[in-house]
């Protein structure tokens with residue numbers, strides 16, 4: 001039997017995505033993505049690029065010249081920075097307090113770094129003085145740290161470590177994928193040398209583009225490894241080519257920054273629609289204002305946490321270093337973590353996340369990020385979670401979670 005075009009069109013179910021990413025995309029961003037494609041050297045498009053750079057500087061709270069996106073998911077941003085900085089044998093210190101610290105190790109190893117790690121229990125973060133002591137001992141070229149560790153819902157304070165890195169001549173590379181646009185990330189004030197943000201989290205942009213920024217200390221290393229690819233290199237480019245060039249072509253920041261400069265050196269074909277998406281996502285962040293936006297994330301986090309606890313569930317991890325954008329909930333005795341998540345998804349269309357490694361099956365992670373960080377979402381996830389738990393035979397304080405969350409909103413409104 002023949003199908004109609006209507007029947008053949010792609011359809012996806014409506015969802016509330018309350019995970020630590022990807023999250024629901026802001027409708028303004030979806031609209032921007034439907035704009036016509038422009039050529040990547042069209043002045044109308046390079047104007048968009050320049051505006052993106054200016055907005056990234058504001059959002060990263062930096063005066064760095066270099067603030068531009070990498071085409072690829074967040075780990076592409078991490079890899080671009082590490083690939084451009086690390087030469088085989090360079091020492092790299094990675095303090096690990098969750099899965100994404102391990103990702104830094106994984107990337108660094110593949111580019112030949114001599115990796116040094118330190119660990120603390122998942123659910124906690126490092127005392128900055130312990131990290132500083134290790135930097136003094138190891139004397140690394142690069143310290144790679146996650147700001148918001150989505151696997152455990154913790155946030156590492158960075159300022160003290162950043163200042164120490166400056167004094168001790170180490171480069172501090174920070175994964176702020178899950179905090180950028182949702183919590184304070186002060187690149188200059190905290191002395192962060194390179195910062196990688198995320199799009200599909202607090203910016204509410206689809207996955208596939210990754211904002212980064214870096215300062216002159218990083219640029220200095222990058223330029224010492226510069227080699228413009230054959231086919232487009234001028235004679236003077238060829239003469240200036242580094243003996244030990246950056247090992248990756250796609251993630252070569254020395255060439256990418258030329259594309260993002262007035263030189264507009266041809267590299268890859270820019271992902272135009274993603275650029276529009278990022279432009280609109282950043283516009284939304286800056287229109288709201290950073291301080292107001294961070295306060296909104298904190299309010300919704302507070303209401304969610306109050307609701308979870310009033311329901312009789314325990315929050316996972318050290319509360320003193322909790323991320324405002326991710327709330328981790330201990331799976332109660334006797335409950336099957338995946339079964340509860342499945343009821344929530346199939347009955348309510350709400351997705352929450354499990355976790356990784358030693359925390360798999362032990363915690364749920366609920367994201368309150370960007371466009372999805374709203375009162376209606378918080379109240380609905382609490383209602384859905386309570387009903388799903390009851391459905392799965394887990395006893396909770398019926399009705400109390402929602403009331404506690406509503407109290408938080410009412411108090412904030414007074």
Ligand SMILES: Cc1ncc(COP(=O)(O)O)c(C=O)c1O
Pocket residue numbers: 020021073074075076100146148149150151175177178207
């Ligand atoms: C803190 C953190 N860093 C890095 C990544 C990797 O990002 P992507 O999956 O977009 O490559 C994630 C993804 O969830 C993350 O949460």
